[in-house]
Amino acid sequence: MTAKRTLILLRHGQSEWNELNLFTGWVDVRLTEQGKGEARRGGELLAESGILPDVLHTSLLSRAIQTADIALDAADRLWIPVTRSWRLNERHYGALQGKDKAQTLEEFGPEQFQLWRRSFDVPPPPLDDASEFSQVNDPRYAHIDGEVPRTESLKLVIDRLLPYWETAIVPDLEAGKTVLVTAHGNSLRGLVKHLEGISDDDIAGLNIPTGIPLVYELDENNAPTGPGRYLDPEAAAAGAAAVAAQGKK
Numbered sequence: 408m409t410a411k412r413t414l415i416l417l418r419h420g421q422s423e424w425n426e427l428n429l430f431t432g433w434v435d436v437r438l439t440e441q442g443k444g445e446a447r448r449g450g451e452l453l454a455e456s457g458i459l460p461d462v463l464h465t466s467l468l469s470r471a472i473q474t475a476d477i478a479l480d481a482a483d484r485l486w487i488p489v490t491r492s493w494r495l496n497e498r499h500y501g502a503l504q505g506k507d508k509a510q511t512l513e514e515f516g517p518e519q520f521q522l523w524r525r526s527f528d529v530p531p532p533p534l535d536d537a538s539e540f541s542q543v544n545d546p547r548y549a550h551i552d553g554e555v556p557r558t559e560s561l562k563l564v565i566d567r568l569l570p571y572w573e574t575a576i577v578p579d580l581e582a583g584k585t586v587l588v589t590a591h592g593n594s595l596r597g598l599v600k601h602l603e604g605i606s607d608d609d610i611a612g613l614n615i616p617t618g619i620p621l622v623y624e625l626d627e628n629n630a631p632t633g634p635g636r637y638l639d640p641e642a643a644a645a646g647a648a649a650v651a652a653q654g655k656k
């Protein structure tokens with residue numbers, strides 16, 4: 408019999424730039440007090456449901472790392488082994504990084520705005536290396552294979568995420584470990600697209616709420632045995648709707 412494989416996906420809690428309604432991408436902003444509360448609640452949900460992670464994978468961005476630490480503290484699992492990778496980072500948002508979502512919507516119109524935010528393979532214009540929001544000289548990315556991105560579509564995110572899924576996360580699942588992945592709205596959209604086989608068109612309609620654990624049971628091929636299950640479905644629906652509506656305020 409194969410061991411049970413449980414995967415928990417957790418988007419970081421509200422960040423300072425989520426609160427300000429700015430495109431964030433690879434800019435390393437921190438959690439707000441609300442975001443820290445969401446992370447704590449996420450950990451409590453794990454503890455209450457008895458779904459306790461054995462290992463943690465995070466991006467290299469502080470908001471995901473803070474979220475994981477707070478959630479694991481709440482679930483009394485701060486001690487579990489951790490692996491971090493840039494491959495779990497948020498989508499690089501190119502020249503939109505640091506821009507106000509509402510202003511961008513007004514300036515470019517709803518069609519272009521939606522294309523940049525949610526299309527499968529249209530990246531925003533690249534970010535200039537001289538920009539204060541560029542990561543080209545950030546030491547944490549000095550050792551990534553290839554170049555630091557200047558922009559990414561969801562497709563490009565999936566291309567850099569899947570090798571990590573296959574070589575780092577799947578082996579933990581196959582060893583029977585309950586795996587927590589703490590990452591970002593768009594990197595998790597990419598992973599959910601892969602897991603659930605969502606089409607390039609339909610993925611535009613999927614939004615991931617902050618701070619609510621999404622749990623998958625996987626079969627021996629690492630395919631989900633059913634749809635992902637949010638541990639607080641009502642809050643997840645409200646959170647996803649709020650993400651979808653960003654910009655319209």
Ligand SMILES: O=C(O)[C@@H](CO)OP(=O)(O)O
Pocket residue numbers: 425429430431432433497498500524592593650653
């Ligand atoms: O700004 C970003 O990096 C992401 C996630 O916060 O935003 P969006 O939901 O618009 O893709």
